[in-house]
Amino acid sequence: MNIEFLETLNLYMNLPFVQNAIIVAILISLCSSLLGVTLVLKRFSFIGDGLSHVAFGAMAIAMALNFVDKMFLLLPITIISAILLLKSGRKAKMSGDAQIALVSVGALALGYLIINRFSKSANISADVCTTLFGSTSILTLTKTEVNVCIILSVVVVIVYILFYNKIFAVTFDENFAKGIGLNTEFYNLLIAIVIAVIIVLAMNLVGSLLISALIIFPAISAMQICRSFKQVTICAIIYSLVTTILGLMGAIIFDTPVGSTIVVVEIVIFIIFYILGKIKGGIVA
Amino acid sequence: MKKIYLMFLSLIMVIVMSFNACAAANATRATKKEEKIDYDLVQLKGQMLYSQVVNIMEDPDTYVGKRVRLIGNMGIIDGADNKKYFIVNVGDVTSCCTTGLEFVIKGGSDKVEDYPEVGKKVRVNGVLESYKEGTQTYLHLVDTDVYVYKDKKK
Numbered sequence: 001m002n003i004e005f006l007e008t009l010n011l012y013m014n015l016p017f018v019q020n021a022i023i024v025a026i027l028i029s030l031c032s033s034l035l036g037v038t039l040v041l042k043r044f045s046f047i048g049d050g051l052s053h054v055a056f057g058a059m060a061i062a063m064a065l066n067f068v069d070k071m072f073l074l075l076p077i078t079i080i081s082a083i084l085l086l087k088s089g090r091k092a093k094m095s096g097d098a099q100i101a102l103v104s105v106g107a108l109a110l111g112y113l114i115i116n117r118f119s120k121s122a123n124i125s126a127d128v129c130t131t132l133f134g135s136t137s138i139l140t141l142t143k144t145e146v147n148v149c150i151i152l153s154v155v156v157v158i159v160y161i162l163f164y165n166k167i168f169a170v171t172f173d174e175n176f177a178k179g180i181g182l183n184t185e186f187y188n189l190l191i192a193i194v195i196a197v198i199i200v201l202a203m204n205l206v207g208s209l210l211i212s213a214l215i216i217f218p219a220i221s222a223m224q225i226c227r228s229f230k231q232v233t234i235c236a237i238i239y240s241l242v243t244t245i246l247g248l249m250g251a252i253i254f255d256t257p258v259g260s261t262i263v264v265v266e267i268v269i270f271i272i273f274y275i276l277g278k279i280k281g282g283i284v285a
Numbered sequence: 286m287k288k289i290y291l292m293f294l295s296l297i298m299v300i301v302m303s304f305n306a307c308a309a310a311n312a313t314r315a316t317k318k319e320e321k322i323d324y325d326l327v328q329l330k331g332q333m334l335y336s337q338v339v340n341i342m343e344d345p346d347t348y349v350g351k352r353v354r355l356i357g358n359m360g361i362i363d364g365a366d367n368k369k370y371f372i373v374n375v376g377d378v379t380s381c382c383t384t385g386l387e388f389v390i391k392g393g394s395d396k397v398e399d400y401p402e403v404g405k406k407v408r409v410n411g412v413l414e415s416y417k418e419g420t421q422t423y424l425h426l427v428d429t430d431v432y433v434y435k436d437k438k439k
Binding site for chain 1: 328331333335344383
């Protein structure tokens with residue numbers, strides 16, 4: 001039984017599309033965990049959900065227009081939506097969470113309607129299923145998509161490293177950051193763009209409906225046992241990498257949907273962290 | 286703090302690059318091992334088989350001219366002018382995601398009676414070829430051997 005298992009694992013590991021999936025999954029989980037800490041602390045956890053539904057709507061339009069590489073439509077639409085949602089929240093008559101909810105359900109409904117009526121795909125239910133739940137999308141990336149994912153992930157990580165101190169300041173105390181002369185508008189805009197990029201990338205891994213898990217779980221899990229911002233960030237990265245790899249490998253070996261398997265692994269490890277946190281008496285989010 | 290992040294990022298990049306190097310080497314080794322069948326998908330099941338077939342369709346240049354073997358379910362698609370397309374269907378575990386690879390039996394027959402019954406589990410072994418119909422380019426297996434599995438007794 002063990003030899004069979006190892007042979008199966010070896011067979012799968014030799015497949016180029018599995019190796020591409022692992023590479024992209026590692027990079028996406030790294031980026032999403034970095035950003036998740038900022039989003040959770042700024043109480044923007046649900047913006048990932050809203051933007052992922054906008055991305056689904058954009059994906060529907062791309063399918064209807066028969067785009068070969070859909071990311072070139074997804075990215076601009078999601079980025080613009082992120083900027084509008086984050087900028088208008090403070091001045092609008094509607095509260096921020098109401099705006100996110102409005103945009104979220106609207107985009108989801110419109111997207112499904114567009115796919116249903118205008119998609120030229122031979123298998124609409126597969127397209128919807130894989131976009132919403134990420135069942136096989138990470139395993140069916142084109143070469144262009146793999147290269148774009150790698151480039152964007154590297155850019156996100158570099159931006160985070162270069163602007164780490166400023167992002168830290170804007171995250172924890174925006175008024176203080178403004179007071180010391182930081183251009184908070186610019187850094188909030190930068191965060192919005194980075195969020196949008198990560199949402200579009202993460203759709204390939206876990207699908208639109210489960211993106212929030214990829215962003216939120218690493219941060220809140222790390223906060224159960226860690227105290228400082230640095231510790232939480234590093235712990236979130238490790239948590240995200242481990243859960244993503246375990247989830248992806250589990251899905252491949254046991255033939256389960258990739259997105260759901262990753263999220264279930266995250267839930268299990270969150271519970272472990274939560275218990276450890278209770279024992280240790282760490283900070284609870 | 287920045288030094289730690291840069292070191293961590295470099296470590297991630299090294300891991301990523303080593304995977305890329307392995308992919309190229311393993312692809313070459315797989316081709317050299319199998320003289321008759323270049324891509325044997327018989328051992329793949331569920332979403333792995335589905336994903337591999339999708340990858341064949343997305344990257345045909347890598348697979349055209351190669352002999353491919355896979356297991357799936359027999360299907361027929363009716364095209365324009367009463368033309369029939371014979372396909373082997375593969376799907377993931379939820380059956381939500383399914384796709385099919387067209388094949389032409391050895392001898393090139395296009396008669397339904399020369400092909401297995403729809404829904405039967407089949408193993409096909411053919412050479413991948415691309416062809417044009419109108420403005421669209423399609424893929425199919427040619428010179429295909431077909432083995433029909435017997436239904437399991439209940």
